[in-house]
Amino acid sequence: MFFKQFYDNHLSQASYLIGCQRTGEAMIIDPIRDLTKYMTVADDEGFTITKAAETHIHADFASGIRDVADKLDVSIYVSGEGDDDLSYKKMPKQTHFVRHQDTIYVGNIKLEVLHTPGHTPESISFLLTDEGGGSNIPMGLFSGDFIFVGDIGRPDLLEKAVQMKGSTEIGAKQMYQSINNVKDLPDYIQIWPGHGAGSPCGKALGAVPMSTLGYEKINNWAFNVTDEATFVETLTSNQPAPPHHFAQMKQINQFGMSMYQPYNVYPSSNNERIAFDLRSKEAFHGGHTQGTINIPYNHNFINQIGWYLDYDKDIDLIGDKATVEEAVHTLQLIGFENVAGYRLPQTTIMTSSIHSADMTGKETHVLDVRNDEEWNQGHLEQAVNIPHGKLLSAEIPFDKNDKIYVHCQSGVRSSIATGILEYRGFTNIVNVREGYQDLPSSLK
Template identity: 85%
Template sequence: MFFKQFYDNHLSQASYLVGCQRTGEAIVIDPVRDLTKYMEVADSEGFKITQAAETHIHADFASGIRDVAKRLNANIYVSGEGDDQLSYKNMPEHTNFVKNQDIIQVGNIKLEVLHTPGHTPESISFLLTDEGGGSSVPMGLFSGDFIFVGDIGRPDLLEKSVQMEGTTEIGAKQMYQSIEGVKNLPDYIQIWPGHGAGSPCGKALGAIPMSTLGYEKINNWAFNVTDESKFVETLTSNQPAPPHHFAQMKKINQFGMKMYQPYNVYPSLDNERIAFDLRSKEAFHGGHTQGTINIPYNKNFINQIGWYLDFEKDVDLIGDKSTVEQATHTLQLIGFDNVAGYRLPKSEILTQSIHSADITGEEANVLDVRNEEEWNNGHLDQAVNIPHGKLLNENIPFNKEDKIYVHCQSGVRSSIAVGILENKGFENVVNIREGYQDFPESLK
């Protein structure tokens, strides 16, 4: 058997290619929209991708499951479980809707479908047995967003992203039953999760790429809380707010979108479009065009820019051409094909905003852009709290001529906030050095 994990650092997402070396057939598990890397590896190893399977309708990246069927003429397998209202729509030919205990055969490799709801109602996992290698016992579980290393999938995305009231508690109870349902599997079962550290699909995902069920039984909190009500409370509390693009991901992955097609980005001819500066916050502080928004192109790029994207509107990117091209491709992985142009960075300061200032505690107009949990753990008495992801679409309760002091916890989100405030017409913005974590104890 051939096995390879593909990990995308920007999506914190894992997909897999599994091949039967006897028959030359291969299957992709949870493919992203750009199939290039799977096709290249399959070709180099002598496999033909004949099948693909998906664990659930994803909310954090654009699925490539339909592209596999259309581009590679392969059979695809998606969940036939769950609520019809939330099920897959507009699926192509070669689609197979599978349910609990169904079998997917890839040459001499057997995948047994397990219905493991909780993260979503239709979520399934795939239990792999390498029959071609002479085994009669399962080797591992493609767990999707069911079991992660050190954590499990959050059940609240349907309620928070798609506004389906009451689904969080239902999902949490389903997750409790799903965990109970796999406890009897052998401890040696490997866990091949759909995400790693940095993904918003859980609270405390580990950075290790895979685990074993036995290890998770000992170390994963979800296997050690036996009271259902306590389990539900723990799972549903303190989940981070999902970026705005999650709602769009749910929509396009349920109903489909156009096939992936890379495209070129050329110099922008429209300075009125919203523009995202891909440089580091330090470079942005050194000089930027007023009203441009600083989202550094790093591993947190998608989780940050996802708050501000309107999938009906074009954007410009600011950076060197190579970085812009990489960022454009990364945005396509969340289904955003609307990068209209790029602009080269400006080295001169074209704004009145001041960066890296200290705070005295006497400032009148203080904007705290941290999340609700951080705010509740301590804040300045005179501060106004608007989480950074809401700034672009919220009314800012200050006058345009006011000097506004903005801060977050460490200085990253406040740097983003500076550009947003400028974009909304505030010209006298002061970014507080290093954020709340560096405030004198006397102010906290």
């Protein structure tokens, strides 16, 4: 059997290619939109991709399952479980809707479908047995967003991103049952998850690319909480707020979108469009065009820019052409294809930046852009709290000419907030570049 994991650092997402070496058939699990890597590896290894499957309707990236069906003309397998209102719509004719204990064969590789709801109602996992290798016992589980290394999938995205009231508790109870349903599988089963550290699909995902069920039974909290009420409380508390683009992802992945196609962007002179500066926060504060928003192009790019994207509006990107081209491709992986142009970095404004030690603690206008959990753990008495992801639309209770000290925990989100405040017309902003963590204890 051939096995390869593909990991996208921007999405913190894992997809897989498995192949039967006896028949030359291969299958993709949880594909992203750009199929290039799967096709290249399949060609290099002498496989023909004949099937693709996915574990659930994703909320954090745009699925490539329809692209596989259209471009490779192969059979695809998706969940037929769950609530009909939340099920896959407008699927290609070669779609197979699979249910619990159905089987799929890729040559001599057997995949048994397990319905593992909790993260979403339709979530399924695939239990693999390499019959072509002479085995009659399962090797591993493609767990999607069911079991991660050290954590499990969050059940609250339908409620928080799609406003389905009451679905969080239902999902948490389903997850409790799903965990109990797999406890009897052998400890040697490998766990091949859909995400790793950095994904907002859980709150404590490990960075190790795969695990075993036995290891998770010992070390993963979800396997060690036997009381359902305690399990539900632990799972649903302190989950990070999902970026705004998650709601768009659920819509795209349920109903589909246009096929992936690379596109070029060209220099822009339109200063009316919202623009995102891809440079580091240090470079941004060294000089930037007033009103542009700093989202560094790094591993956290999608989780940050996802808060501010309007899928009905064009944007510009600021940076060198090569970086812009990479960012355009990354944005396509979340289905955003409205980058209208790019601009080279400018240095027309210098933004004030002070070290936190310079604060007296008596400043009148302080904006804390951390999340609710951070705020509740401690904050300056006079500060106003607006999480950075809400700044583009929230009411900001300061006058446009007030001297505003803006801080987060370490300086990254306050850098983003600085550009948003400028974009909204505030003229006197001080970025507390080291953030709340570096404030003298006497001020906290």
